[in-house]
Amino acid sequence: NAGVMQNPRHLVRRRGQEARLRCSPMKGHSHVYWYRQLPEEGLKFMVYLQKENIIDESGMPKERFSAEFPKEGPSILRIQQVVRGDSAAYFCASSPPARMNTEAFFGQGTRLTVV
Amino acid sequence: GQQLNQSPQSMFIQEGEDVSMNCTSSSIFNTWLWYKQDPGEGPVLLIALYKAGELTSNGRLTAQFGITRKDSFLNISASIPSDVGIYFCAGQSSPGNTPLVFGKGTRLSVIA
Numbered sequence: 155n156a157g158v159m160q161n162p163r164h165l166v167r168r169r170g171q172e173a174r175l176r177c178s179p180m181k182g183h184s185h186v187y188w189y190r191q192l193p194e195e196g197l198k199f200m201v202y203l204q205k206e207n208i209i210d211e212s213g214m215p216k217e218r219f220s221a222e223f224p225k226e227g228p229s230i231l232r233i234q235q236v237v238r239g240d241s242a243a244y245f246c247a248s249s250p251p252a253r254m255n256t257e258a259f260f261g262q263g264t265r266l267t268v269v
Numbered sequence: 270g271q272q273l274n275q276s277p278q279s280m281f282i283q284e285g286e287d288v289s290m291n292c293t294s295s296s297i298f299n300t301w302l303w304y305k306q307d308p309g310e311g312p313v314l315l316i317a318l319y320k321a322g323e324l325t326s327n328g329r330l331t332a333q334f335g336i337t338r339k340d341s342f343l344n345i346s347a348s349i350p351s352d353v354g355i356y357f358c359a360g361q362s363s364p365g366n367t368p369l370v371f372g373k374g375t376r377l378s379v380i381a
Binding site for chain 1 (some may be wrong): 273275302304309310311312313314317357359364365366368369370371372373374
């Protein structure tokens, strides 16, 4: 059973370009979460999605950032018109549906560098 | 928003020593999780705690969910070089698939 797969592992973009980060959850997991990590910091929640639905986007900037988790295919985190401050590691996690307690499993991350 | 205060920020210990780190919060959490992150990698789940007072072990690791539900600690016994990394606590404020809140991490260095 493959783990959470993220690609690309590293992404370099010039200021003003678009960045697309992809995440394929673990098999059987229908919940996806995106987190951002700055150097020397913990992970900060951005957005929580289920298939075709955004459940909680309270941690995602209102402008330039968007996320989707279509019925078929991976979840995509899209950053338009990137700026230097977007440089960070972006992690995706997935979990199965849970009534009570659940554990989230993380991918290896995409390291975005804006030059 | 909710915050987790994790301490210490960093530790330098001799191989073979025991290690203790903790996490506190001003609000109640329903679940506490401990993760380890190696350089260039994603966090890997070490231990999950679901009930107040619960004490759980995973090999040389032991973690406890505080009775007040506002704190948790992680102990590592007889440290080895591969324990080096950043340890994060994470909390979940309500049951189900609520997103995690992370501490800032404890950076552990082990001197052989």
